[in-house]
Amino acid sequence: MKKVKSVNVIGGGTSGWLSAAMLASSFKKTGLDITVHLIESENIPTIGVGEGTFPTIVNTLHDIGLSEKDFFSQCDASFKQGAQFCNWLHEPDKQKHSYYHPFDPTAMPKGIDLSAYWVRNKINNKTSNDFAHSVCLQAHLCDQNLAPKDLNTPEYAWMAKYAYHLDAAKLGKLVKKHAMTNLGVIHSFADITEVKLDDDGFIESVIADENTVFSADFFVDCTGFSSLLLSKALKVPFIEKSKYLSVNRAVTLQVPYENLETPIPTHTISTAQEAGWIWDISLQSRRGTGYVYSSEHTTPERAEELLLKYLNIPASDDIKLRHLSFDVGHREKSWEKNCVAIGFSSGFIEPLEATAIAMVEAGVRSLAARFPQSREAMKTRQKQYNAIFTQRWNNIIDFVKLHYCLTNRKDSQFWVDQTNPKTIPETLQDKLEAWKHYGATEGDFPNKYDIFNISSWQYIIYGMEYFPKYIECGTLPDEILDKAFESIQLMRKSAEIKLDTNRKLIELYSGK
Structure with missing residues (x-):
């Protein structure tokens, strides 16, 4: 041998x-x-x-023996606690809409599955609150650009689960x-x-x-x-998987902050456009932005125009836009x-x-x-x-396609195509058909090697307002359920007192 x-x-x-x-x-x-x-x-x-990274990066850097503070000081890094999706459900000129995919799983105070009870309340018209803010503290941290830990938290440990922008x-x-x-x-x-x-x-x-x-x-x-x-x-x-995911080009631009006090969002902002979406990632010294689009549905020139419009930057020969393509x-x-x-x-x-x-x-x-x-x-x-x-x-293909195929947008051929069954994997169609009748459960995700767990799927399907006709949950008294949901708000108030902003903690962490 x-x-x-x-x-x-x-x-x-x-x-x-x-x-x-x-x-x-x-x-x-x-x-x-x-x-x-x-x-x-x-x-x-x-x-x-x-x-942008996923929370697995925290364990990776720890395992290979890097200092987290050295990493922050040398990689222009910032904390990332999830992603916010803007204008994916509705045409923006008709109805503004956004939702979060936080990294923390949905909360279970005293063993109570808040996600199931929230869905029950939603389909019975007993709540107007959105899913992520109702079942997860982290959505509130993202709202206020609060850090996921304080300076006394050990390296690579967290109060709220995080990754990095870098x-x-x-x-x-x-x-x-x-x-x-x-x-x-x-x-x-x-x-x-x-x-x-x-x-x-x-x-x-x-x-x-x-x-x-x-x-x-x-x-x-x-x-x-x-x-x-x-x-x-x-x-x-x-x-080739382009029949399911048609975006295959990107135009990118790095943008400096207006001043050193500009807040650093603690999440990636993904804003839907007529033929794709724009990422907006905040590092210590700048923003990294890019419009990811389908070459079948728009042109590089139009993509440049929309990215600059999003950034409120006039076109100029001095702007160094970069174009990428991928299969x-x-x-x-x-x-x-x-x-x-x-x-x-x-x-x-x-x-x-x-x-x-x-x-x-x-x-x-x-x-x-x-x-x-x-x-x-x-x-x-x-x-x-x-x-x-x-x-x-x-x-991953099913999960990414999920963000697109639940849209109500009809303002461009790109969005019309996203809901065509021919562009949706059969495995995802099967999931969605099941979730018309009952809420997503752990049993729907038996593979332990999948990157995205049940909470991630719930944040997307309920963020995109795809609700089942029925949800299985217990029969707890309303007063107990009310206290369970109120616990998220109590944690929010406590976090506002204990946690620094993302920018403040980064400055302390990187020694600037």
Whole structure:
């Protein structure tokens, strides 16, 4: 049995350096004597717009040994507690509407499932309050830009669950330094020109310019959309998913704050437009914004116009807008032979719920948890890994499409198309048909590897005002239920006293 003693990570950026650091950290903790070597090009720029993250990033940075305060001071980071969706349900000139997807699960004071009772009240016309504010303190924290913890809370611990907004390029540089200095990751600059396979079809080495050969027992493909190893060398096909999610372009712009006192929202703001939506992410020193749109439904020029209109910025030759394009979908398999693709080389689903970096983390964690000790072990490990990731991709596609397909908007062909059954995955159609009759339950989500849990789905379906005809809940007296709902408001008042604003805590945290 040939032991796996070396791993080559091909490609840098956030996905490459997180992969190298997470693997090296895992090997170190488990006592595996496996060398990690990252090879990247100096000539290929990173995309660098992945500025939103999922709460899994908190555990990832902790696990690889980074200081959270160093991270804040070096990555222009801010706290993120969820997302707010504006104008997704109604045409904005007819009816303003917004809702939150907080990271905290729905509250259960003294074991009472507030979500079920809220739905019962809603379908019986006994409440006019929205779902997130009724069942979750975090929606109120987002309203007031309050931080999810105080200065005395330990690093990577929270009072309210959080992730980060961050400068992805700076994160890559920070993780690179940490991985090389503290985790023993070897680093080389090289432009890969050839991938050499052995007689069994496994990757034997990658060859760079000037015939430099980088051999290894295992390879991690972090070469982005080009997918040099998994796609071009190992011929794993790409499964297109644009029939469900049609946004495939983006125009982006970084915007400075008007002054140093400008509030820093503690959530991503996602505002629907005529052919997609605009993200608005607040870091320490600036906002990162972008209009994600469907090229079938609008033009780059119109996209630029709407982004500048949203920002209230007049068009000018001095404005440095950046255009991006991407294919929506994923590889048929993420692991083939002795190669796993991580990041864009594995697949990409639009950035609506910040799944890009989260899928990098999930990919490396899954790989580390079942890392093969030998080539003979790879086939079984590969089968497990690919089954998990096929399910993950399908779940994410269903969840992202959910935001679109419940709309009432008819103001453009883009929104009309979103409700066409041909654009809705059958698995999602089945869920929605069931939820016409009863509320979403834990039993609807049996896969423990799914990124989004029942609370996330509830925030979207009830935020988009999709209610069942019937909900199963107990028969508690009204006075007990009233106190349970009032507990959210009492926690809100307490938080207003105890918590600093997002900007204030960030300044204290980063030492500015």
